[in-house]
Amino acid sequence: MAKKEVDDRFKKFGTVSFTAITKTNEFISYLEKGKVMGTRCKECAAIYFPPRSDCSQCLHSNMEWFEVSGTGRLLSFSELKYGPVGFEDDLPYTIALLDYGDYKVFGRISKDTHYEDLNVGMELKTEFTTLPNGQLSYVFKRP
Numbered sequence: 001m002a003k004k005e006v007d008d009r010f011k012k013f014g015t016v017s018f019t020a021i022t023k024t025n026e027f028i029s030y031l032e033k034g035k036v037m038g039t040r041c042k043e044c045a046a047i048y049f050p051p052r053s054d055c056s057q058c059l060h061s062n063m064e065w066f067e068v069s070g071t072g073r074l075l076s077f078s079e080l081k082y083g084p085v086g087f088e089d090d091l092p093y094t095i096a097l098l099d100y101g102d103y104k105v106f107g108r109i110s111k112d113t114h115y116e117d118l119n120v121g122m123e124l125k126t127e128f129t130t131l132p133n134g135q136l137s138y139v140f141k142r143p
């Protein structure tokens with residue numbers, strides 16, 4: 001599988017939710033169990049996070065779930081002072097992109113990890129959390 005140099009999904013974080021997700025609703029069921037999951041194509045091994053139920057590489061729908069585990073390398077981060085609708089109460093918070101090698105995960109930095117302590121290249125883990133509004137989500141924090 002060819003590595004994409006530009007991953008523009010990051011800028012969509014917060015404004016685009018998981019859409020067209022009959023099969024990927026399972027993502028929420030896994031979150032309820034404390035697991036953050038992506039999907040892997042059984043045909044060509046392409047990896048997707050957020051999970052997709054159809055492979056955009058080979059167009060098959062033969063996908064399996066895998067857990068986002070271990071640590072990823074912090075690629076970029078940005079403090080948000082203005083958030084999308086539904087997230088106003090949490091402001092400010094920091095969004096970030098972690099590089100797990102075969103895939104990237106975007107999300108927000110845990111409240112107990114301070115912005116001043118963040119450095120590009122540092123290792124962070126992805127952990128399940130419940131947002132103040134009760135929404136199931138995940139955050140990045142020090143391992």
Ligand SMILES: [Zn+2]
Pocket residue numbers: 041042043044045046055056057058059060
């Ligand atoms: Zn595929």
